[in-house]
Amino acid sequence: MQKKITRKEIEKFLQKNADKKFQKFSTTLTPNAQNIIGVKVPIVKQYAKELTKQNITLKDITLKNDIFEEIMLEGFLIAYGKTDFETFVKEIKNFVPKINNWAHCDLFCSALKRIKKDEDYFFNFIQPYLNSKQEFKVRFGLVILLGYYVKEEYLSFIFETLDNFKHGGYYAKMAAAWLLSVCFVKFPKETFAYTKNSKLDAWTFKKGIEKTKQSFRVSKEFKEKLNFDKIKFNVKFNKEVVI
Numbered sequence: 001m002q003k004k005i006t007r008k009e010i011e012k013f014l015q016k017n018a019d020k021k022f023q024k025f026s027t028t029l030t031p032n033a034q035n036i037i038g039v040k041v042p043i044v045k046q047y048a049k050e051l052t053k054q055n056i057t058l059k060d061i062t063l064k065n066d067i068f069e070e071i072m073l074e075g076f077l078i079a080y081g082k083t084d085f086e087t088f089v090k091e092i093k094n095f096v097p098k099i100n101n102w103a104h105c106d107l108f109c110s111a112l113k114r115i116k117k118d119e120d121y122f123f124n125f126i127q128p129y130l131n132s133k134q135e136f137k138v139r140f141g142l143v144i145l146l147g148y149y150v151k152e153e154y155l156s157f158i159f160e161t162l163d164n165f166k167h168g169g170y171y172a173k174m175a176a177a178w179l180l181s182v183c184f185v186k187f188p189k190e191t192f193a194y195t196k197n198s199k200l201d202a203w204t205f206k207k208g209i210e211k212t213k214q215s216f217r218v219s220k221e222f223k224e225k226l227n228f229d230k231i232k233f234n235v236k237f238n239k240e241v242v243i
Contacts, residue, residue, distance in 0.1 A: 005051065007062045014069050017043050026068075032101035032171075036068040041107060044069055048076030057081050058091060071098055072107060079111035088114065089125070096129070099136045102171050109143040116148060123149060130161060135169030142175035146182045155190055158183060163199040173204045180208030184226075185217045192225065 014037050023038025030036070051061075058077055063070040078091040092112070099105045115122045122144070129141030145158065158179065165176045180200070183191040198205060213223050 005054075005056055005061050007064075010061065010063065010070065010073070013047060014039050014044075014067075026103075030068075030101045030103045033068050033103065035066050039069045041072070044072050045076055045111075048073055048080055051077065052080040052082065055082070057083055065098060068104075071104055074098075075104060075108035076111055079108065079114070085118070096137060096140050099140060101136075102139065102174075105136055105139050105171075106143055109140065109147055112144070112147075115144065119148065123154075133167075135167065135172045138167050138169070138172040139175040142172070142179050146175070146179040150179075150182050150186050152187070155183070155187060159194045159198075162194075165200060165204065173201075174207060176200065176204050177207035177211055180205070181211035181215060184208075184212040184222075185215055188218070188222050 017040075018038045019040065020038055022040055023036055026036045026038060027033070056077075058074065058081070063074050065071060075095060078088070078095055081088070081091075083091065095108065099108070126141040126144050129137045130145070132138050132141070142161075145154075145161070150158065162176060162180060165173075167173065167176075180191070183194075195205070200208070209226050212218055213226055
């Protein structure tokens with residue numbers, strides 16, 4: 001028989017595992033987030049897995065949309081749940097609008113391993129998010145792209161996406177920079193060639209180069225090619241590119 005769980009039980013569990021020092025750290029790290037209790041991510045993640053093992057899904061519980069860890073828990077329950085495909089997609093659509101900080105976005109995206117089983121479907125699924133005017137919808141699309149689609153067959157699309165990227169939001173721009181750095185890690189030659197005529201704005205481009213140079217997965221020799229003294233202003237595109 002499937003176990004039901006009450007909102008009070010969830011609240012009790014989270015409060016029991018709250019850490020005031022971590023709460024302060026998390027509040028500083030995620031300035032957009034509100035009502036952070038201070039429960040560490042691995043604890044919330046494990047709790048979601050335990051609930052899933054009990055066949056508890058979102059329809060069996062009620063979560064508050066204004067508590068940081070409960071929104072995180074909802075994301076993990078969607079990702080780990082054993083729901084049918086239609087429900088899975090519906091739950092993702094309902095969850096994305098709740099995202100208003102990088103942590104919820106990135107943790108949710110990284111947990112959605114089920115996307116790998118339906119790669120073609122979700123490639124089409126993220127298109128509206130990539131073109132959204134809302135900062136965290138754009139970030140969601142970009143983080144899914146960098147997490148699951150940095151493959152040879154998608155490179156041309158990714159470079160085109162970067163060229164067409166226009167959003168001014170900080171977290172959207174940082175996701176685009178992150179995407180560029182992941183491309184450098186996995187396809188350095190192709191990505192380096194792309195940067196010679198990239199139409200990505202100068203700020204995001206520079207951040208992408210910085211993140212690439214910080215990566216332990218990029219060779220020292222290749223990083224030398226990305227030194228800022230090799231960057232010159234390209235009048236044609238009104239931005240900076242590596243030459």
